[in-house]
Amino acid sequence: MKFFYYFFLLLFTFSVQAQFLRKKKKKTLPYENIVISDSATQHLVKAIQFETLSKPDSLFFYAKEFKKFKAFLKTSYPLVFANLKEIPVNSNSILLKWEGSNTKLMPNLFMAHQDVVPAKQQNSKWQFPPFGGEIKDGYIYGRGTLDDKSSLIAIFEATEYALKNKYQPLRTTYFAFGDDEEADGNGAKEIAEYFIKNKIEFELILDEGPGVGLDIIPEISKPISFIGIAEKGYATAEITVDQESGHSSMPSKHTAIGILSQAVANIENKPFKAHYHGLAKKLFDEIASEMSFTQRIVFKNSWLFSGLIKKELSKKYSTNAFIRTTAATTIFTSGQSENVLPHKASATINFRLIPGDSVQDIVPYLNRVIKNPKVKVALKGNTYNASPIAKKKSIGYKALSKTSLELFPEAIVAPILVIGSTDSRHFNRTCKNILRYIPLRFTNADLEKVHGFDENIEIENYHNMIRFYIRFFHNLNEFP
Numbered sequence: 001m002k003f004f005y006y007f008f009l010l011l012f013t014f015s016v017q018a019q020f021l022r023k024k025k026k027k028t029l030p031y032e033n034i035v036i037s038d039s040a041t042q043h044l045v046k047a048i049q050f051e052t053l054s055k056p057d058s059l060f061f062y063a064k065e066f067k068k069f070k071a072f073l074k075t076s077y078p079l080v081f082a083n084l085k086e087i088p089v090n091s092n093s094i095l096l097k098w099e100g101s102n103t104k105l106m107p108n109l110f111m112a113h114q115d116v117v118p119a120k121q122q123n124s125k126w127q128f129p130p131f132g133g134e135i136k137d138g139y140i141y142g143r144g145t146l147d148d149k150s151s152l153i154a155i156f157e158a159t160e161y162a163l164k165n166k167y168q169p170l171r172t173t174y175f176a177f178g179d180d181e182e183a184d185g186n187g188a189k190e191i192a193e194y195f196i197k198n199k200i201e202f203e204l205i206l207d208e209g210p211g212v213g214l215d216i217i218p219e220i221s222k223p224i225s226f227i228g229i230a231e232k233g234y235a236t237a238e239i240t241v242d243q244e245s246g247h248s249s250m251p252s253k254h255t256a257i258g259i260l261s262q263a264v265a266n267i268e269n270k271p272f273k274a275h276y277h278g279l280a281k282k283l284f285d286e287i288a289s290e291m292s293f294t295q296r297i298v299f300k301n302s303w304l305f306s307g308l309i310k311k312e313l314s315k316k317y318s319t320n321a322f323i324r325t326t327a328a329t330t331i332f333t334s335g336q337s338e339n340v341l342p343h344k345a346s347a348t349i350n351f352r353l354i355p356g357d358s359v360q361d362i363v364p365y366l367n368r369v370i371k372n373p374k375v376k377v378a379l380k381g382n383t384y385n386a387s388p389i390a391k392k393k394s395i396g397y398k399a400l401s402k403t404s405l406e407l408f409p410e411a412i413v414a415p416i417l418v419i420g421s422t423d424s425r426h427f428n429r430t431c432k433n434i435l436r437y438i439p440l441r442f443t444n445a446d447l448e449k450v451h452g453f454d455e456n457i458e459i460e461n462y463h464n465m466i467r468f469y470i471r472f473f474h475n476l477n478e479f480p
Contacts, residue, residue: 041140079159087194101169113208146457209227227401228417230355257345259375271324272326276323290412328349332347352420407468441461
């Protein structure tokens with residue numbers, strides 16, 4: 001009898017939580033209707049036309065395009081370059097300093113990158129030339145409209161607007177615009193080393209990241225303003241098998257390709273352990289109140305249903321990436337002739353690490369799941385663990401959340417783990433609260449266009465980005 005009593009008491013408690021513990025939405029004032037001129041649109045159109053490639057065919061062409069792009073910026077934003085101090089760097093990156101009214105306070109840093117990925121092999125699939133900056137039906141088409149020239153130009157537009165209206169930031173504000181984020185990020189690394197050398201630490205760093213998702217989580221009808229408060233780590237491993245070569249008419253029982261294929265299959269079938277805590281839990285704690293009755297019960301009581309939650313989140317590659325370190329086979333190399341048994345086979349495995357897992361865990365994990373001494377494992381290239389986690393109580397997060405609700409009042413603001421890498425990874429030693437966010441409304445369809453063909457941005461969406469940065473500058477002054 002006691003069992004049924006406690007069971008129904010527990011069920012009643014769940015029901016109360018689901019029905020009445022909905023998160024109360026904070027009251028916010030809508031942003032003032034800042035009029036954005038057509039010149040701002042034309043500036044983005046022109047910016048798209050510079051082929052600032054991170055993997056150019058010619059180093060001469062590469063440097064020439066960046067110099068032309070910088071000259072365009074100086075012409076288009078005279079107040080910025082007249083009032084902000086330009087700090088010279090060796091690369092084609094740009095570093096600017098905007099003096100604040102209280103130099104005793106820690107400064108802020110805004111980041112974006114000038115470079116874009118190539119589109120040469122996709123030309124035939126584009127409606128318009130990828131570097132044409134064509135406008136059709138209220139959209140601008142071209143490489144960089146989403147990643148990341150729209151953000152860079154919006155920051156310049158907002159800063160020019162602020163200077164024109166005699167605004168001065170409370171905190172000194174730096175702007176860092178890297179030239180090779182899509183490659184190795186050496187430009188940003190050089191800038192980070194400048195700050196480290198000069199012992200400059202920041203209250204806030206804001207780099208590119210997620211934005212306002214409109215249909216990203218099907219269970220949530222409202223837009224979600226995702227603020228990245230950390231990003232995953234990165235590592236690459238190479239697994240190899242060496243066998244005796246021979247004629248394909250007399251194959252051994254297990255060839256080098258066969259052995260390596262089994263190793264890859266083991267990695268895919270036995271992934272890193274899933275965890276529902278930390279950033280994954282923070283995200284769903286924020287949005288669970290907008291889910292269905294049953295889902296609210298589950299997510300509000302994760303202490304009981306964590307196993308079920310991990311099982312469901314693991315089913316989709318998008319949510320699976322939030323709860324575990326992922327491993328993806330990206331290169332498989334072996335064989336040169338159809339009638340010769342290859343003596344060597346190798347595969348490249350790319351890892352993205354969640355906070356709590358370490359680069360040092362990768363080799364033991366691979367040896368454990370592969371279980372074959374013939375497969376040799378080694379890390380290669382640059383590796384780094386997940387970034388520190390920014391605090392929701394930080395000045396930057398509060399100001400960013402406030403500004404997001406001004407521009408997107410129907411949205412839910414939620415912290416998220418960024419699953420890709422940004423230039424901000426080089427700045428971990430200079431700031432405890434690095435945020436990753438672009439004030440851009442996006443859909444799942446938009447995500448497919450990043451680095452894809454027909455990349456485009458709605459003009460009004462871009463104009464709202466400018467309004468966002470203007471309001472964000474002002475809101476940061478409210479948090480001394």
